[in-house]
Amino acid sequence: MRTVREDASELIAAASALYDDDPQAREILGDLDRRLREPLRLALAGMVKAGKSTLLNAMLGEEIAPTDAGECTRVVTWYRYSDTPSVTLHLHDGETRRLPVKRDKGHLVLTLGGVAPEEVHWIDVGWPSAGLRSVILIDTPGIASISQSTSARSTTFLTPDQSPSSADAIVYLLRHLHASDLKFLEAFRDTAAGVSQTVNALAVLSRADEVGSGRIDSLLSAGKVARRYENDGDLASLALGVIPVAGLLAEGARTLKEKEFAAFRELAALDKADRDRLLVSADRFVRPTDAVSLSEKARKELLSRFGIFGVRLATALLRGGVTDSTQLAERLVQQSGLNDLNIFVRDQFRTRADALKVRGVLSGLEKLLRDFPREGDAAIAAGIERIHATAHTLRELSLLSRARLAGLPLPDAASVDAQRIVGGSGTPDAVRLGLSEDARTDEQRAAVDALLVRWRTLAQSPLTERAGVEVCRVVIRSLEEIASHLRALGPDGAAADIDPASGPAQARREGADEEGEQDEDRLQREELAQDLAVAARGDQL
Known part of the structure; x- marks a missing residue:
C-alpha cells in the first residue's frame, strides 16, 4: 500500500529530474527531500521569558538548551538525534563551523565561538537523546523582543513571507493571552498550513505555578485559566488546545x-x-x-x-x-503538566507526522514552481493537486481547521462527534470512537459499525445540506479506515503482519471517500505516474 509520504517522495524525484540542470532548484529539492525523510520538526515559540528553553530541557530530560539570556538564546537552535554530541553553526553566507562540545556541571555550554549572533542563521545541535529519535525540537528566540533583530529571527524562521514554515508544528508558550500571541499564531497557521488552513499549533500556559502564586493548588487555578483561553473564540481557531505546564518544576x-x-x-x-x-x-x-x-x-x-x-x-x-x-x-x-503535554504532542503531532511533513513539502514544491517555471512542470503541479485531493490525512486536518475557524454545517452534537472521529481528541482508534484507550477489540468493532450506520444515514438524509454531506464523507472515510484496521486484528487485538504504528492518520491507504473511490484513486495514480515519466524526460505536456 502506498502512503502519502511515498507519493510526495515520487514528486520530489520527478522534480529533481526536471530541474537537473538548475543548481539552485536542486538545492531546494534536496532540502525538501531531507525534510520529508527526517523526523517531525516541532518548534517551541513564545514571548521573551516564556520558558521555552526550560520546557525543551524538561521534554528531553536533560539540561541541554541554555536558559540564561546569553547570545545563543538569540539564535534559532535545532536539537536532533545524533550518536555523538555535536554543535554546528550555520552562517548566513552559507559557511558552516563545527564547535567543540563543552559541558559544565552537567549542562551543555553553547557559545558562538566569537561569531556575532547577527551572522548566524541557525545552530544545529546533535545529541544522543532517545527523545530526539522521533522529533526534532527547535528552540526559537522570543517573539516581540525588545531587540527587533532577535524577534525577527523567530518570525522569519516560523512565518516567512511567500514560503512554507520551516516547522511542521509548534508549541506556543504564553503567560497571558496578548494580541501579539494571536497575531503570531495566525501568521503561523497561514504560512505553515498554506491553502489547507490546518491548525497545527498547541498553546501552553507556561510557568503555570505562578498563576496561583506558587500555592500547592496552583496548577488547578492554571487549569481553569487554560480552559478559559481554550474557549476563547480567537485562540480556539489557532490552537488545538491549551495545556498548563510548570516548566521549571x-x-x-x-x-x-x-x-x-x-x-x-x-x-x-x-x-x-x-x-x-x-x-x-x-x-x-x-x-x-x-x-x-x-x-x-x-x-x-x-x-x-x-x-x-x-x-x-x-x-x-x-x-x-x-x-x-x-x-x-x-x-x-x-x-x-509535562505528561499531558507529551501525550498531546504524541497524539496530535507525532502520529500525524507524515501528513504534517508532506503538507510542508507540497507548499515548498508549489513555491518552486512559482519561482522557477519551466516547460514540463504541469505534471508536478497536477501531482500536488492530486495529493491534496486524495490524501485523507490532509483532509482530516483540513476538516479540523474548518471546525475551529467557522464550525461545521452539522448539528452541534454531530459536529462534536465528527471532530473526535477525524482525530480532534487524539488518533488512536478507540479515542476516535469515543471509547477508552483500553477498550476491547470487539467493543471497538461494535462501535465503528454503529457509527458507520449513523453517519451514512446522515449523509443520505435530504435534510443534510451539500456542505454537510462533504463533511459526512470525510468522517465515513475515517470510520472505514478504522473498521479496516480492526478487521485485520486477531481475537486478542494483536495485528498480524501489520505495522503496529499504523492507524487512520498514519500508513494506511490514502484515497477519496466517494463510493467506488479506490478504483478512481488507482486510475489517478496510474495517470500521475505517466505524467511524471513525461516530466522527467522534459517533454512538453
Whole structure:
C-alpha cells in the first residue's frame, strides 16, 4: 500500500529530474527531500521569558538548551538525534563551523565561538537523546523582543513571507493571552498550513505555578485559566488546545539529583511551624535561619531549580508517603503538566507526522514552481493537486481547521462527534470512537459499525445540506479506515503482519471517500505516474 509520504517522495524525484540542470532548484529539492525523510520538526515559540528553553530541557530530560539570556538564546537552535554530541553553526553566507562540545556541571555550554549572533542563521545541535529519535525540537528566540533583530529571527524562521514554515508544528508558550500571541499564531497557521488552513499549533500556559502564586493548588487555578483561553473564540481557531505546564518544576523533576532529594527530605522532616515559616514565600525561604541545616546557597539552588511551588510540592509529597528519589521525580513530573503535554504532542503531532511533513513539502514544491517555471512542470503541479485531493490525512486536518475557524454545517452534537472521529481528541482508534484507550477489540468493532450506520444515514438524509454531506464523507472515510484496521486484528487485538504504528492518520491507504473511490484513486495514480515519466524526460505536456 502506498502512503502519502511515498507519493510526495515520487514528486520530489520527478522534480529533481526536471530541474537537473538548475543548481539552485536542486538545492531546494534536496532540502525538501531531507525534510520529508527526517523526523517531525516541532518548534517551541513564545514571548521573551516564556520558558521555552526550560520546557525543551524538561521534554528531553536533560539540561541541554541554555536558559540564561546569553547570545545563543538569540539564535534559532535545532536539537536532533545524533550518536555523538555535536554543535554546528550555520552562517548566513552559507559557511558552516563545527564547535567543540563543552559541558559544565552537567549542562551543555553553547557559545558562538566569537561569531556575532547577527551572522548566524541557525545552530544545529546533535545529541544522543532517545527523545530526539522521533522529533526534532527547535528552540526559537522570543517573539516581540525588545531587540527587533532577535524577534525577527523567530518570525522569519516560523512565518516567512511567500514560503512554507520551516516547522511542521509548534508549541506556543504564553503567560497571558496578548494580541501579539494571536497575531503570531495566525501568521503561523497561514504560512505553515498554506491553502489547507490546518491548525497545527498547541498553546501552553507556561510557568503555570505562578498563576496561583506558587500555592500547592496552583496548577488547578492554571487549569481553569487554560480552559478559559481554550474557549476563547480567537485562540480556539489557532490552537488545538491549551495545556498548563510548570516548566521549571518539570525540568527540575526530570533532572532530580540525590542531594536535592536529601534536601527535600530534610525540609519535610521539619517541625510544622518551622516549615510553614520557611515556605511562606520565596524571599523567606532563602533568608538566614537556624531552623534547618541547609545553607542559604543550597536553598537558593533549590529555589532556582524548582521554584517555591516545586519546593512546597516536593516536601508535601514526601510527607504524604513518597519514599525515594525516583518516586518523587515521577510524582513531580505528573503534577507539572509535562505528561499531558507529551501525550498531546504524541497524539496530535507525532502520529500525524507524515501528513504534517508532506503538507510542508507540497507548499515548498508549489513555491518552486512559482519561482522557477519551466516547460514540463504541469505534471508536478497536477501531482500536488492530486495529493491534496486524495490524501485523507490532509483532509482530516483540513476538516479540523474548518471546525475551529467557522464550525461545521452539522448539528452541534454531530459536529462534536465528527471532530473526535477525524482525530480532534487524539488518533488512536478507540479515542476516535469515543471509547477508552483500553477498550476491547470487539467493543471497538461494535462501535465503528454503529457509527458507520449513523453517519451514512446522515449523509443520505435530504435534510443534510451539500456542505454537510462533504463533511459526512470525510468522517465515513475515517470510520472505514478504522473498521479496516480492526478487521485485520486477531481475537486478542494483536495485528498480524501489520505495522503496529499504523492507524487512520498514519500508513494506511490514502484515497477519496466517494463510493467506488479506490478504483478512481488507482486510475489517478496510474495517470500521475505517466505524467511524471513525461516530466522527467522534459517533454512538453
